[in-house]
Amino acid sequence: MRHTDHSLGPGDAQAQELAARWFARMHSGEATREDRQAFEAWLTQDPEHGRHYRNLGVFWDATLDIPEDRLRSLMAPPPAASIPAMAATGRSQLSRRLFMGLAGGCALALIATAGRSFWRDPVRYQAEFATAQGERRQISLPDGSLIDLNTATRLTVKLQDSRREVLLHQGEALFTVSSDPQRSFVVDGGLGTVSVIGTRFNVRREPAQMQVVVESGSVRVRSGHWWNAQTHDLVAGQGIGLGDGPGLGVPYAVNASNALAWQRGKIIFENQPLAQAVKEVNRYLERPLLLEPGDLAQYRIAGVFDIDRPESILDALPLIAPVAIQRSPTGTVLLRAR
Structure with missing residues (x-):
């Protein structure tokens, strides 16, 4: 008599796991419009996606009646002693029921950990x-x-x-x-x-x-x-x-x-283009420092500066770069080539 192999292949297992993640996301109350559009696109890719998703709705309804500690014990991996016996039967001989049980368990675990946390994680x-x-x-x-x-x-x-x-x-x-x-x-x-x-x-x-x-x-x-x-x-x-x-x-x-020197009140420049250094300094100045367009932007500088006294940086720049400070009556500060 001919037997049909109903084992759950890797592709089905992956689809079921993704269905569980979609289920948790869509029931979280945090799904965005983009999430919903992507979810609809995923459903239309393959009729099996919708079937896996609907099955998870049944699984989820069942978990609501199971105490959380009991659910966690059900999701625990099987005893190590049982694994060799399972492996000895050969993958092709494992029944669809066993594969569906394992896959269903993974789905339940995903929903129990991901889905329930949205509702029960104050x-x-x-x-x-x-x-x-x-x-x-x-x-x-x-x-x-x-x-x-x-x-x-x-x-x-x-x-x-x-x-x-x-x-x-x-x-x-x-x-x-x-x-x-x-x-x-x-x-x-x-x-x-x-x-x-x-x-x-x-x-x-x-x-x-x-x-x-x-x-x-x-x-x-x-x-x-x-x-x-x-x-x-x-x-x-x-x-x-x-x-x-x-x-x-x-x-x-x-x-x-060096990257975290700001936490110590410093900025450290090592062979930094002047344009990039000015951008960094401007994070600490009340009025942004302007840089004259041209080759000056690519001039590289090095130094350690005190961000708790940002105005002192303006005094130091002419000492390490070929620049002059030009201040306008309105308070604008321009760095120009000298």
């Missing part, structure tokens, strides 16, 4: 912090983490039972994260996110760019929509940029001490 602490132009500030969070805010920075902190989140609206901040293996620490910089458990790293957000520098430990940088995101793992002494092109940039070596 916010324990939430606050917004900001600094004015030229101001720096350090804040201490209830979990023991520290955040140093650089000039003109605004961010929102939200601490929950399962995760710790910071939304960096603008500016730059140094994060010294208290280790907590049960709660990741995630910084959203607009163009991407940085996820850690416990480390020290810097995130800078500008209108169209984002930079991450790791001083100690390691972080995971993620960019793109959650269903097709790109990730890079960075370790101490590495940085990465986002926004200069599609997706994530390429990790690069960086002198973290």
Whole structure:
């Protein structure tokens, strides 16, 4: 008698896992219009996508009647002693029921951990912090983490039972994260996110760019929509940029001490084009410094400057570059070639 093989192939398993992620996202209350459009596109790609999604609705309804501790025990991996016996039967001989059970378990686990957390993960602490132009500030969070805010920075902190989140609206901040293996620490910089458990790293957000520098430990940088995101793992002494092109940039070596000198009240320039140095200095000045157009922009400078006394930077520039300071009656300051 002929038997039909109903085993769940890798493609089906992947589709079911993605269906679980879509289910959690669409029931989170946080789905955006772009999410919904992408979800509809995913559904129309293959009729099986809709079937997997509908099945998860049945799974989800069932989990609502199961105590959370019982659900977690059901999602636990099988005893190690049972694995050889399963493997001995051969993959092609495993029944569709077994594969569906395993896949269904994965889907339930995804929904239980991702979906339930949206409903049952209360916010324990939430606050917004900001600094004015030229101001720096350090804040201490209830979990023991520290955040140093650089000039003109605004961010929102939200601490929950399962995760710790910071939304960096603008500016730059140094994060010294208290280790907590049960709660990741995630910084959203607009163009991407940085996820850690416990480390020290810097995130800078500008209108169209984002930079991450790791001083100690390691972080995971993620960019793109959650269903097709790109990730890079960075370790101490590495940085990465986002926004200069599609997706994530390429990790690069960086002198973290110099990059984070602002936290010590300094700016360090090493062979920096004058145009770039002026842009950096302007972050701390009440009135932006203007640079005369021309070759002067590419002249390279080096030096250590005190950002707590930004006007002293103007006094120092003519000593290290062929420039003159021209002040107008309105208070505008122009750097011109001399």
